[in-house]
Amino acid sequence: MKPLQGCLAGLCLLLVAWPVFADPLPSWRAGEAKSQIIAFVEDVTDPDSPNFVPVADRIATFDNDGTLWAEQPAYFQLIYALDEVRAAAEADPAFASTPALKAAVAGDLKPLFDNHHAGLMEVIDATHAGMTVSDYIASVQDWLKTARHPQSDQPYDAMVYQPMLELLRYLRDEGFATYIVSGGGIHFIRAFAEPRYGIPPQQVVGSVGNERFEIVDGTPELIKEAGIFFIDDKAGKPVAIDRHIGRRPIFVGGNSDGDLQMLQWSTAGPGPRFGLIVHHDDGEREWAYDRDSAIGRLDKAMDLASKEGWLLVSMKDDWAKVFPWQK
Amino acid sequence: MKPLQGCLAGLCLLLVAWPVFADPLPSWRAGEAKSQIIAFVEDVTDPDSPNFVPVADRIATFDNDGTLWAEQPAYFQLIYALDEVRAAAEADPAFASTPALKAAVAGDLKPLFDNHHAGLMEVIDATHAGMTVSDYIASVQDWLKTARHPQSDQPYDAMVYQPMLELLRYLRDEGFATYIVSGGGIHFIRAFAEPRYGIPPQQVVGSVGNERFEIVDGTPELIKEAGIFFIDDKAGKPVAIDRHIGRRPIFVGGNSDGDLQMLQWSTAGPGPRFGLIVHHDDGEREWAYDRDSAIGRLDKAMDLASKEGWLLVSMKDDWAKVFPWQK
Numbered sequence: 001m002k003p004l005q006g007c008l009a010g011l012c013l014l015l016v017a018w019p020v021f022a023d024p025l026p027s028w029r030a031g032e033a034k035s036q037i038i039a040f041v042e043d044v045t046d047p048d049s050p051n052f053v054p055v056a057d058r059i060a061t062f063d064n065d066g067t068l069w070a071e072q073p074a075y076f077q078l079i080y081a082l083d084e085v086r087a088a089a090e091a092d093p094a095f096a097s098t099p100a101l102k103a104a105v106a107g108d109l110k111p112l113f114d115n116h117h118a119g120l121m122e123v124i125d126a127t128h129a130g131m132t133v134s135d136y137i138a139s140v141q142d143w144l145k146t147a148r149h150p151q152s153d154q155p156y157d158a159m160v161y162q163p164m165l166e167l168l169r170y171l172r173d174e175g176f177a178t179y180i181v182s183g184g185g186i187h188f189i190r191a192f193a194e195p196r197y198g199i200p201p202q203q204v205v206g207s208v209g210n211e212r213f214e215i216v217d218g219t220p221e222l223i224k225e226a227g228i229f230f231i232d233d234k235a236g237k238p239v240a241i242d243r244h245i246g247r248r249p250i251f252v253g254g255n256s257d258g259d260l261q262m263l264q265w266s267t268a269g270p271g272p273r274f275g276l277i278v279h280h281d282d283g284e285r286e287w288a289y290d291r292d293s294a295i296g297r298l299d300k301a302m303d304l305a306s307k308e309g310w311l312l313v314s315m316k317d318d319w320a321k322v323f324p325w326q327k
Numbered sequence: 328m329k330p331l332q333g334c335l336a337g338l339c340l341l342l343v344a345w346p347v348f349a350d351p352l353p354s355w356r357a358g359e360a361k362s363q364i365i366a367f368v369e370d371v372t373d374p375d376s377p378n379f380v381p382v383a384d385r386i387a388t389f390d391n392d393g394t395l396w397a398e399q400p401a402y403f404q405l406i407y408a409l410d411e412v413r414a415a416a417e418a419d420p421a422f423a424s425t426p427a428l429k430a431a432v433a434g435d436l437k438p439l440f441d442n443h444h445a446g447l448m449e450v451i452d453a454t455h456a457g458m459t460v461s462d463y464i465a466s467v468q469d470w471l472k473t474a475r476h477p478q479s480d481q482p483y484d485a486m487v488y489q490p491m492l493e494l495l496r497y498l499r500d501e502g503f504a505t506y507i508v509s510g511g512g513i514h515f516i517r518a519f520a521e522p523r524y525g526i527p528p529q530q531v532v533g534s535v536g537n538e539r540f541e542i543v544d545g546t547p548e549l550i551k552e553a554g555i556f557f558i559d560d561k562a563g564k565p566v567a568i569d570r571h572i573g574r575r576p577i578f579v580g581g582n583s584d585g586d587l588q589m590l591q592w593s594t595a596g597p598g599p600r601f602g603l604i605v606h607h608d609d610g611e612r613e614w615a616y617d618r619d620s621a622i623g624r625l626d627k628a629m630d631l632a633s634k635e636g637w638l639l640v641s642m643k644d645d646w647a648k649v650f651p652w653q654k
Contacts (some may be wrong), residue, residue, distance in 0.1 A: 220565070222566065
């Protein structure tokens with residue numbers, strides 16, 4: 001019995017000592033941002049705190065593009081769509097039959113954004129309309145295996161932020177359910193959310209395209225169709241959270257004005273709330289952009305941050321590491 | 328130490344003996360239906376079975392009206408809406424200003440169903456458009472406290488099926504996530520799904536009305552609007568499951584042709600699948616209706632049941648008890 005007893009005593013020591021030594025956010029530099037996050041989580045999970053929140057209400061929602069992974073030089077879903085259009089045009093030169101598809105194949109993005117993004121929608125539709133949902137997800141997964149980011153030469157799903165991976169993990173360890181609430185396509189994000197973020201498909205909320213059920217040659221299928229059913233951005237985010245989750249998050253993270261209404265709605269609820277904005281101010285290790293950026297513009301939400309008590313996270317100062325593969 | 332040791336030994340005995348004695352479905356009569364359900368659940372949860380399914384894929388979806396609770400003499404959500412319209416007309420005689428609202432107040436349902444249910448939609452819109460989501464849910468909860476079913480004189484949320492409550496509980500005990508996928512309104516169902524069924528809001532999928540985010544007097548609110556955004560019925564059900572859950576259920580229950588496509592899509596997936604149809608054949612304890620019923624018509628799905636291997640549950644023969652309050 002002696003060795004077992006010794007082993008058990010060692011285990012007890014380890015369990016007792018663990019909270020003292022383990023840093024749940026090792027890629028966050030010591031400072032105000034890290035302290036505020038940890039203080040909030042410890043407060044709402046402490047049964048003796050007046051701010052204690054039961055597990056069922058520990059809902060955390062995060063934007064994806066620019067919050068959990070990078071969004072430069074363009075949204076990765078757009079890069080995927082352009083790659084698919086080019087591949088289709090190579091396989092069949094007749095594919096690029098319209099001005100928008102021709103522009104996409106030529107890499108000329110400007111005309112795609114004119115006229116309320118009509119060209120962009122045409123490109124996106126052309127790459128998935130008629131596919132089954134599972135074929136589409138498999139196609140995104142194939143692309144992630146081979147495509148490389150033009151500046152880092154990393155796979156796109158390696159462009160995730162190490163400090164945010166740690167935050168997701170920390171929140172889940174403390175009983176939170178972590179959700180993505182993104183303007184990106186729900187099926188696109190589900191292609192990598194579980195392996196990359198530990199977020200299962202039912203906790204991914206995103207923009208949604210049209211889709212139909214059809215029995216094809218005796219097999220029931222779900223087929224993606226052209227056209228957008230719901231855009232999960234700006235004022236759409238709190239609506240999507242209500243429809244999908246039905247509870248108001250107590251922890252919310254974003255990086256742009258597209259997350260403003262989600263921040264407002266979530267942090268206006270009763271009891272303790274935490275709003276976090278990732279500020280892209282690190283032109284060395286990532287990109288520096290905010291008020292004047294076409295992608296991920298952060299303007300109104302930055303103005304409101306201090307008044308509303310939202311934490312503005314400086315990638316440059318608060319993060320010891322940005323990407324998992326950086327030293 | 329003696330009493331404690333004795334207590335612990337007794338606990339061990341209880342834990343070991345439990346599976347032998349406990350009947351997970353006490354309100355199901357011994358027979359083919361009960362045996363099939365238990366055999367399926369034991370098979371997919373047995374790590375040594377070739378049909379073992381990991382917990383993450385143990386998704387079960389159930390229709391609500393006619394599957395988890397009764398739907399006669401009319402959908403309870405419709406009865407709620409009519410009660411609200413009548414209350415509004417009593418408070419303000421000018422409220423019933425249109426033919427549809429006048430018919431609703433008079434209890435004349437027929438004109439409401441004409442012209443693609445236009446009158447019905449008008450009644451439903453009139454009872455919630457402009458309310459916040461939380462006020463609407465509170466209103467349904469108030470109604471459930473006071474309104475009584477015209478035949479049983481029970482609260483409407485006592486009209487749940489005891490055998491289905493046991494099935495939900497049994498599936499959850501065996502690691503399944505249980506979802507509602509209903510043609511009923513998502514906010515209406517969420518008003519009682521957690522206390523009645525043990526199903527939290529994020530696991531309720533339903534039809535969805537229009538809704539907007541708005542800052543009202545400085546407070547961010549979600550406001551219900553007139554008009555339907557998505558009808559979660561028939562071919563809409565598999566689409567809604569894909570959008571909301573992102574995994575194909577392995578256990579699915581319904582009671583009408585509105586559940587046909589959900590049954591088809593779910594049970595067509597690879598590996599073991601279970602499809603269940605509640606057949607309303609008990610005119611004594613509940614209601615007897617199927618092919619010719621305006622509410623909960625069961626026709627095509629009944630024809631396909633034996634070919635597809637779906638279990639047709641006879642309320643009369645397979646259920647020892649229908650409602651929790653029945654002897």
